Amino acid sequence: xxxxxxxxxxxxxxxxxxxxxxxxxxxxxxxxxxxYICIQAHGAGTQAxxxxxxxxxxxxxxxxxxxxxxxxxxILFRDGSGLxxxxxxxxxxxxxxxxxxxxxxxxxxGGGGVLQVxxxxxxxxxxxxxxxxxxxxxxxxxxxxxxxxxxTFWLDASVSLGxxxxxxxxxxxxxxxxxxxxxxxxxxxxxxxxxxxxTLGTFVGVPGNAGVGDWNKYCLWGCHPRGLYTxxxxxxxxxxxxVCTKRNGAASNSSMLNYGDQNHSYTFAGVSSITVFEIAxxxx
Numbered sequence: 001x002x003x004x005x006x007x008x009x010x011x012x013x014x015x016x017x018x019x020x021x022x023x024x025x026x027x028x029x030x031x032x033x034x035x036y037i038c039i040q041a042h043g044a045g046t047q048a049x050x051x052x053x054x055x056x057x058x059x060x061x062x063x064x065x066x067x068x069x070x071x072x073x074x075i076l077f078r079d080g081s082g083l084x085x086x087x088x089x090x091x092x093x094x095x096x097x098x099x100x101x102x103x104x105x106x107x108x109x110g111g112g113g114v115l116q117v118x119x120x121x122x123x124x125x126x127x128x129x130x131x132x133x134x135x136x137x138x139x140x141x142x143x144x145x146x147x148x149x150x151x152t153f154w155l156d157a158s159v160s161l162g163x164x165x166x167x168x169x170x171x172x173x174x175x176x177x178x179x180x181x182x183x184x185x186x187x188x189x190x191x192x193x194x195x196x197x198x199t200l201g202t203f204v205g206v207p208g209n210a211g212v213g214d215w216n217k218y219c220l221w222g223c224h225p226r227g228l229y230t231x232x233x234x235x236x237x238x239x240x241x242x243v244c245t246k247r248n249g250a251a252s253n254s255s256m257l258n259y260g261d262q263n264h265s266y267t268f269a270g271v272s273s274i275t276v277f278e279i280a281x282x283x284x
Contacts, residue, residue: 011037019045023054033061077104115151115278118144122258122272127164129254132183133173133244136257141177141242142276149234154277155187156226157243160258160270168253170245172225177240178233186244187229228279241276 014021017029017036027038029049035058036049047054063083069076073088075095079102089095089106098105122140135141144153155174163170173186225243245255260268 017049019048028058035059075104079103113280115147115280116144117275117277118142119273119275122274123269124257125259125269126257127254127259128245128257129251130246131251133175133186133246134183135175135181135242135244136255136272138181138242140257140272140274141240142274143238143240144276144278145238146234146236146278148278148280149236150281151234152228152230152279152281153241154226154228154279155241155274156277157224157274158272159223159225159243160272161221161223162256162259164254164256165250165252168247168249168255170247170249170253170255172223173244174225174227174229175242175244176229176231177242178231178235178237181242181244183246188227241274243272243274 011026011028013028014023015029017031022042022044023029023038024041025038029036029038031049034049036055037058038054039056040047040054042054049055065076065083068083069085071088075086075088077084077086084103086104086106090108093106093108095104096107097103120140120142122137124137124139126136126140128134128136157172157174159172161170161172173188175181175185176187179185179187231239247253247255258270258272260270
């Protein structure tokens with residue numbers, strides 16, 4: 001007849017494991033934060049808890065995340081080597097995946113907001129006669145130092161423009177000093193059409209009346225080239241935006257910046273301007 005040891009009906013907790021203690025089946029001990037149950041009796045100091053023929057793990061200790069995340073607002077994440085801490089971000093930042101798509105990071109979302117605005121008003125008068133893109137004058141520009149390396153810029157100019165001939169017409173565009181101010185460096189590329197091209201801004205002279213002559217010569221017209229510009233490279237350095245022009249008519253014709261009507265008994269002049277908005281790019 002089998003003998004039943006009433007004291008062994010349930011496992012017996014023996015406390016912390018000791019190499020000086022002999023253990024029998026169903027003894028439970030703790031070691032290194034984990035708990036183990038004896039599955040084969042053995043004498044004192046003969047089998048450590050790591051010997052799986054004598055011990056089975058009941059509960060294994062986990063990572064103490066309190067030693068990884070240390071500050072209120074921290075976030076715990078896993079990288080290729082284990083658990084890592086992402087320190088809390090600043091106010092209004094949002095959580096996003098990094099460029100490598102392998103870890104989270106805090107980012108400041110621009111959302112298209114205006115970061116800064118710079119304006120130049122220009123009153124000097126200049127005549128420009130060029131078959132290629134050229135600035136009216138380097139003083140007619142706006143210098144801006146970007147506050148972010150991924151900003152875009154809204155360029156908005158008001159150009160008081162006339163011509164020395166009613167047959168004249170010219171195109172308008174912008175230069176970015178970080179790109180260059182020579183022909184071919186214009187920011188916005190004209191769109192080709194069957195009859196020529198469409199440009200960002202165009203001035204066209206108005207024909208004079210028969211017998212009167214160029215009654216509208218130098219007559220001021222408000223031209224407003226504008227557009228959204230994203231630099232190919234933004235290193236955060238200051239850049240200057242200029243309005244540039246080129247003639248589309250005869251070689252003798254010039255674009256007349258801020259000149260007024262000189263065919264009548266009075267003379268007046270105009271004011272031109274450039275306004276540059278730095279706009280934050282949104283990550284969304």
